[in-house]
Amino acid sequence: MHTFILRNVLQRLLLVFIVSILAHSVIHLAPGEPSEVDPANPRMKPEDIAKIRAAFHLDDPLYAQYAYWIRDLVSGELKSFKDSQPVLGKIWRRFLNSLPLFICATLLVWTLAFPTGIQAAIHRGAVYDRTTTFAAYTLISVPGFFLSYMVILWVVDLFGVPVIGLKTFGMEHAHPLFQSMDRVWHLVIPSLMSALGGMAILSRYVRSQMLEVIGQDYVRTARAKGAEEATVIYRHALRNALLPFVTMFGFLLPGLIGGSVIFEQIFAWPGLGRLGYEAILARDFPVILTLNFIAAVLTLAGTLLSDVLYAVVDPRIRTGLQGDA
């Protein structure tokens, strides 16, 4: 098991290195200049632009720029082009903003998708199943931003409460309980909106996975020995149906970065997705590259995690590994 993990980690480290080089080259080779050196600004003389380019190392060869980036990233002194603020600090603050949205949306997806999917599988072909199928496909096909606009218009019109941003303005003097509930309220709609698509897809997975398992021999055996239907479904069938979802858990991690660019944009949520989006628009290379780097690390960590989890929950794989080692 240890060698398995060690080998995986080493492989992934190499991969991170390759990915960072690739990302660095792609981003620098793409057309466009950081907005600080935009030659279309008539106030800036070519000399000024040349000075800023030199300070950003933009005219150095790509490998040197890569080296500068890695050096500053490691020493923690990497600065954004846009406002000269330390990049890691910026990302950390935005991460803290994105985190509640991410947790809330993930909880919604995973808690709602399972009961709906299981019910649909049990009542296969019934009205409930068809309704959820229809609803799921509607949610998958209607663009999330459109739905969000509709919901915002509806909520603001009907209830007259704010839904944009992290909190309501002008509540600085209210009781802390009111303030925290206000923050929860501001979470509701964006997280619901960003969860809808995931919910629809995941519940479809759960349904098909359950259907497959329900048809298995051991489920029939369980029924034949006279177990209660609930026990059959939730103990014998569900546990076995869960296996593939363990792997999906690992893929949640990279969703932390850029999982909800659109929703953060619409709901004025100052999160990581927006940080990345705006950095791309301004060609703020240090921020784009660092976010990209973190995303790569998280993706690889996620796959590693799911490999390990899979080995943990499925004894067959574990034995196979031990034999291998």
Next chain:
Amino acid sequence: MYLKRWLLLAPLLLIVFLLQSYFWVPTYENQATGNPKRLVTYIEGSSGDAKILNPILHADTASSSIVSLVFEGLLDLDENLELRGRLATDWTISERASLFVSPSNRFPDGDDVTGTRLVARIRAALKDSAFSALAENIHAIDVLPPTRTTQTISIQERDEEEKPARRELDVIFNVPERVVFSLRRVDQDFFTRLLPVIGDRYLEHFPYEQYVEFPAEVKPDVRMQIFAQVSERFPVAEHNPVIVFQLRKGVRFHDGHEFDAGDVKFTYASIMDPKNLSPRTSDFEPIKDVEIIDAHAVRIVYKRLFSPAINAWTMGILPEHLLNADAVQREMDARGLSDAARAAFGMRDSQFNRAPIGSGLFRFVEWQSDEFIHLTRNDEYWEGPAEYHDYYMRIVPDLLTQEMEFRAGAVDYYGTQPHQVARYQEDDQYQSFSSTGFGYTYIGYNNRRPLFADPDVRRALGMAMNVDDFITYLLYGEGERMTGPYPKNTQWYDPAVAPLPYDPDGARQLLEARGWRLNADGWLEKDGKIFEFNLITNSGNPVRKNIMTIAQNAWKKIGVKCNTQYFEWAVFLKDFVNTGDFDAVVLGWSMGIDPDLYQLWHSSQAGPQQLNFIGYHNPVADDLIVRIRQEYNLDVQRALAHQLHRLIAEEQPYTFLYAPLGTRVLDKKIVLVHAEEDGSERYEKIYPIKSGDITFHFRQWRKLELTPQF
């Protein structure tokens, strides 16, 4: 079966917990009644976050609106876009004109030139009535003795491998005796007026080679570079405009430190410090020296005639005590920076830019990136505190949600889209303001291409399209015709210039007179070539895309074949505009308030990466452009600007299309409050000033509880 129960209960509990939060949130009506502070809080929505809150460093609109509230400049523009004092109470503009005593020259009568003779002759001449205007302007004449100065010259030469290399070289310039005239007013023709006395050719030649000392091994071509640079720095006749600012006494920065002349000098020095990478160095580059006369007076001496340079002093003044070398040292120590970081540490890196301290109307409180910036009023503001107690700039990137927040009352100001204007104008709840800004849209023709070299051809292309169509169909009527290069709301724009008529027949006649004939396919043809070109613009701007389509169609009607294409902004600039490799472009300018068109229209600015990318070239226009930027008399400047406007309208290097109207909407409850002498208050409806800005009287804005009637 507990698992089943949990599977159902968990989502239910979660949803109930989330939804109950709704009951804790006040609706907007409750917010206003239960929270009277809302009436003295102004919330503005912005689609982008500020980048850097420092007057010498910022370059984006969001930062600029915050910086203009937190910082204050020496001057700003009044309702008629003329300068008025802020941190400066008063200012005078005069000139020091200096002339080399050039012994190699001779006077018209053959006499040798010496300092005393030169002065004596000028003094004698000034008694003559022909020179009375000159005499009236001259305040004093002095003779400065010769001096020596060491100058660092940057030269270009070839190294051993014949590769070009730059090198710095110190040379000594023996400055000759100079006559210095102190003038009451700046006069760009001063030396020309003196020519009858000193001789017509006096200014043409000066033997720099006899006055410059350099190492003997310097090659001849490098010598030429040295002479050229020295003569540029020390011209025979030099104009040095001088501005003396009297500063306001008793003004304090938000931390209580008193503002004085040292802060002005420090702000200037910070801009010029290459470490700070200020985007405003070019605005302050014409300054030769900033001298502190006393704690509340500074003298600014300029290197050359450049009248728009004074506008640079509308920029906010920095507090020296928080950013000087000591303060920077303290900050670096506190943050524990590495040596590499210390070496490169400039003002851009300072945390000051995240929590600025100025002397403006509002003081900074808090900035949450991409969420909001909070300011609170400066109770000690010299003109009196603002009516609003708090100012928030909320960052709402999406336009639609911005409008929703405005309609729900969570944002006090909304800049409408053209198609929404009519709706808001009808709505009783809101007051709306429309005016042209500093921008306009045009079709620019590459004047270097033979196809567009003829002004009549460009005129015909302009006459073929109905610009009113653009305004009606693309802008929902929210635009005004443009006829020339200046912003419509400045005094430089000549309202008497008539726009091109919409006259497709006239256009075709003009082209026929130039030898273009319709061929069998319906295209204009000359010498076997049809009239065909590419019109390009940047992607992501639907209005410009539509302009291309309408123009293409209009030109097709007169037999001109136009192919349209659009490119991503960066590619568009890099491959087409900057290289000048295009036929025609649809673009827009956002202009400044000064009448200087040098960068956009002077023929010297037509190289790669420069802004006269259409390659406009007209010696008369060049001369006018230079005269305008050297003129300090507003009336003369205006007359010259109108002349330039007429000339460019005549030549049609662009087809000037329209200036879009900007419409802003506010709650009707927001009014202007005037404090009367008897202590009572009078309310006035908010109105836009000449520039179209409605926030000019922002200090006096207040939100009332009830909608007032005017």
